[in-house]
Amino acid sequence: MWVGLQSHSLPVGVKTFIKITGLTHIYNQGQPGERRALSGVDLTIKKGEYLAVVGPNGSGKSTLARHFNALLLPTSGQVLVDGLDTRNKEAIWEIRRRVGMVFQNPDNQIVSSLVEEDIAFGPENLGLPPEEIRDRVKAALEQTGLTRFRRHAPQLLSSGQKQRLAIAGVLAMHPDCLVLDEPTAMLDPAGRKELLATLDALNKTGITIVLVTHFMEEAARAGRILVLADGKSILTGTPGQVFAQAEILEELDLTLPAPAQIARGLKRRGFFMPGPIIHQEALIEAALAIAGGSVSADKGEVALITSGGRSEPASASHPGAAPTQEYVIKAANLSHTYAPGTPFEVASLKDVSLEVYRGDFLAVVGATGSGKSTLVQHFNGLLQPTAGQVTVCGLDVTGKEARRNLWRKLG
Numbered sequence: 001m002w003v004g005l006q007s008h009s010l011p012v013g014v015k016t017f018i019k020i021t022g023l024t025h026i027y028n029q030g031q032p033g034e035r036r037a038l039s040g041v042d043l044t045i046k047k048g049e050y051l052a053v054v055g056p057n058g059s060g061k062s063t064l065a066r067h068f069n070a071l072l073l074p075t076s077g078q079v080l081v082d083g084l085d086t087r088n089k090e091a092i093w094e095i096r097r098r099v100g101m102v103f104q105n106p107d108n109q110i111v112s113s114l115v116e117e118d119i120a121f122g123p124e125n126l127g128l129p130p131e132e133i134r135d136r137v138k139a140a141l142e143q144t145g146l147t148r149f150r151r152h153a154p155q156l157l158s159s160g161q162k163q164r165l166a167i168a169g170v171l172a173m174h175p176d177c178l179v180l181d182e183p184t185a186m187l188d189p190a191g192r193k194e195l196l197a198t199l200d201a202l203n204k205t206g207i208t209i210v211l212v213t214h215f216m217e218e219a220a221r222a223g224r225i226l227v228l229a230d231g232k233s234i235l236t237g238t239p240g241q242v243f244a245q246a247e248i249l250e251e252l253d254l255t256l257p258a259p260a261q262i263a264r265g266l267k268r269r270g271f272f273m274p275g276p277i278i279h280q281e282a283l284i285e286a287a288l289a290i291a292g293g294s295v296s297a298d299k300g301e302v303a304l305i306t307s308g309g310r311s312e313p314a315s316a317s318h319p320g321a322a323p324t325q326e327y328v329i330k331a332a333n334l335s336h337t338y339a340p341g342t343p344f345e346v347a348s349l350k351d352v353s354l355e356v357y358r359g360d361f362l363a364v365v366g367a368t369g370s371g372k373s374t375l376v377q378h379f380n381g382l383l384q385p386t387a388g389q390v391t392v393c394g395l396d397v398t399g400k401e402a403r404r405n406l407w408r409k410l411g
């Protein structure tokens, strides 16, 4: 089955950058362990596009990615990069300069003992003059937010920073396209967030991005998603179009992003959902319409959605809450910072305020790494606020004694 949905959002007339026709890849052909990884894949990627490639394990994502810069060559079919055929030996270096690859494990991509030397490695191999190399290194450091680490040893960087260093090394080659094969798989939420923001920014400068990912939340950021299954392209379209095919994705064990899942559940229960819901903000809007105002969100970091149908708003951001109602949980200007004062410092919650009343049903939604678990762990006293206050069943959860009492009351 192949479902070709209305194509991506780039205007017609934009130049084709990669054109793949009938691509089949067979590993170990004619030998023991022969394995067909791709079967007749057709794909066109336009200049400046942001394409996400998703699919179950073994569906051929990495194999396809390696064809984009001639690390693998077709068993049959054709891959053209900016008009250059990957089977043309003379074109290979030009293709690899135009399409840079970033892999899953950042440790395997480091070649030097100093950040700026690592970035300079590629341009040096191109034999560029020293001033040109210096300019490129400087620009790549800025584009990836690593300028202040330029004299650091790469081994001492966090995984997220190392991955941005790998991107900087590729950027210094002035590529037209970045292909990233599960670049966030080994990163913590903060590193993941920074890396994805870097990709968004690079795409805005006109660089074509191909992101292979297991995370549907990440794929949702792309302009277009390609779904692979068993070496075939089975679905392609905008994130909204692809996530609307929930049955196909479910069959492949691909989970919809959390906001899309919640929206689907609400729709099934008869609630009106306007158009495709992919991002947290759209879900909040829709929930707000359903609940008639009982929704609160801290400044876009964590969104807290209370059940619809309550006569009184449940959120502290609505000063009209009935004074007679008894609240069970109250958070006032709650902030939480992990590992404060260390290089791993992450501000997970920032100034969150909310009230949950007796009998409330509260859903906490937010993207991966937005602080959902951190928030909830304050309600049962597992975490202590860095700033602000949390009261549960009338008990301030700061302090050992209060927490012991709390654990007797809470599930």
Ligand SMILES: Nc1ncnc2c1ncn2[C@@H]1O[C@H](COP(=O)(O)OP(=O)(O)OP(=O)(O)O)[C@@H](O)[C@H]1O
Pocket: 027, 028, 033, 035, 036, 037, 055, 056, 057, 058, 059, 060, 061, 062, 063, 064
């Ligand atoms: N070097 C190789 N030699 C033989 N078979 C391989 C090789 N690399 C991959 N394969 C096989 O090709 C198929 C596609 O693999 P590929 O790594 O492209 O999938 P993937 O979608 O990237 O999977 P994952 O989600 O696990 O990264 C799989 O069946 C895999 O076992």
Ligand SMILES: [Mg+2]
Pocket: 061, 062, 063, 181
């Ligand atoms: Mg893979």
